[in-house]
Amino acid sequence: MSEPVTPPRPDVVEAVFPSAADLAVRYVDLLATTGVEWGLIGPREIDRLWERHVFNSAAVADLVPSDTRVVDVGSGAGLPGIPLALRRPDLHVTLLEPLLRRATFLTQAVESLGLTGRVDVVRARAEDHRETYDVVTSRALAPLPRLLGWCLPLTRHDGAVLALKGRSAQDELDESNRDLVRQRLAAEVISVRAYAAADPTTVVRIRRV
């Protein structure tokens, strides 16, 4: 059997991860090898790991205040939590993931990347986790109403939920608008990029008013 081919190191990796470029490369290697072998990443994703997954996730860093505690709900293989932690050494990040195989991958990745102490892994469903954080991130987790049911109880009163969404973000927001107003929540769609020429990442930011 041939070895999986890990994607080449992009020129922009130093710009996106100024203090952790080699660790970002190691993370992509882990995704392309163990991540694919364990079924966490589709083999067809290998060629687009950097752009579609890692840089797309890293872009959310622009919306996270300094020195805060973040929880990444339904982190899967660590997206966006691990790129966020690599880009922002000032953050403490909890990766919340209920499935055993994914949580095991996350624990191994955190150790291998030397992130122990600053990034921790909790194997639990959001609705069973009892802590609160300054920022709650999620990517490809659930439609907005369910996502908010899981994420808001984990959000400090003055904190924010940052939901990484695809192109449907504004439509989802429009559909949920009445519910959001009733719950006294303010929501907005924001576009962020990991570097100037990157595809934008669409984030729905929700805060209490």
Ligand SMILES: C[S@@+](CC[C@H](N)C(=O)[O-])C[C@H]1O[C@@H](n2cnc3c(N)ncnc32)[C@H](O)[C@@H]1O
């Ligand atoms: C589609 S995957 C997305 C994984 C990752 N965020 C990404 O963007 O690649 C959704 C993840 O949410 C997790 N999940 C599902 N229900 C959850 C819940 N109630 N609480 C926390 N995580 C949950 C799943 O186990 C899965 O890993």
